Amino acid sequence: MNQPKARILVVEDDPAILKGLCDVLVFNGYDADGVADGTEGCASALSGRYDLVVLDVMLPGMDGFSICREIRRQRPVQPVIILTAKGSEDDVVTGFTAGADDYVSKPFSLRELMVRVEAVLRRSGKPLGDEQIRYADIRFDGLNLQAVCGDRSEALTRREMDIVVYLFRHRERIVSKAELLTEVWHYKDPGVETRTVDIHMLKLRKKIASLADGRVLIQTVRGEGYRLEPAH
Known part of the structure; x- marks a missing residue:
């Protein structure tokens, strides 16, 4: 029996980037949904239907950091990747502080994106220990x-x-x-x-x-x- 596809939510307000990310994820064997609004994206992320959430930082309605904090508050083990501006270490630190599992800096290569996605999905739900x-x-x-x-x-x-x-x-x-x-x-x-x-x-x-x-x-x-x- 085939393994069910991992479901990934992409929250990104740039239409070209959103479509491109979803297309790449589907091409690599995932189910992908795209949302362009932060408030709508937060509600979708909290629905519990996704194995991974990919969040842009700058979004209308609700920014990516706020969404990440709310996800961590309500769904502590939900895997999250933050999309940051290239070279913005402050964004990376803020993202990790908000609870992100990893980050991808724009502009990014498709290989880099898939490395991050695959790694986060592999380790999700598999912490080293609760001791x-x-x-x-x-x-x-x-x-x-x-x-x-x-x-x-x-x-x-x-x-x-x-x-x-x-x-x-x-x-x-x-x-x-x-x-x-x-x-x-x-x-x-x-x-x-x-x-x-x-x-x-x-x-x-x-x-x-x-x-x-x-x-x-x-x-x-x-x-x-x-x-x-x-x-x-």
Whole structure:
């Protein structure tokens, strides 16, 4: 029996881009619906009928970041990709803060788009773990997505928790960026150009530092990757 097609919602107000995205997704074997208005797109995304939502940032009615936040509030595990302006790192950071799983910068190649779509669909519903981890006096709670130290706490995204879990499981060695892209983001091609890991690491380190009095728990080994600082 054939596997059912993944259903993808594209919310994009540029008619040519919207049609092009839907055509490419259908060509690659997905069911795709397109919506040009942010408010309508939000309602469609919250209907629960889609395996993935692709959101432009600038939309009439309701912007992509607001839609993403509302999706995260009502449907926490719904996969979301944000479309950002090329080179706009602020948009990428804001998108991840709003709860996006990944981003694609405009203008983008069709190959890059499909790499992102396939990776998000592969990892959706497959978090690395919901366990609780204690490391360096911080408790990382995978069920409630929180990092807690004493009376202080920081909210974590699912991807940040997955990074912590993976680094903890492999804490005796250095973990490369390519390995994280393969094992945490589930990219088939870890050589794809993306700053996703860097941006997630930056945000995660800030949260950990606020709990650990400035201590850098995740070390960068230049040219090699990342590892957890030994927990003394």
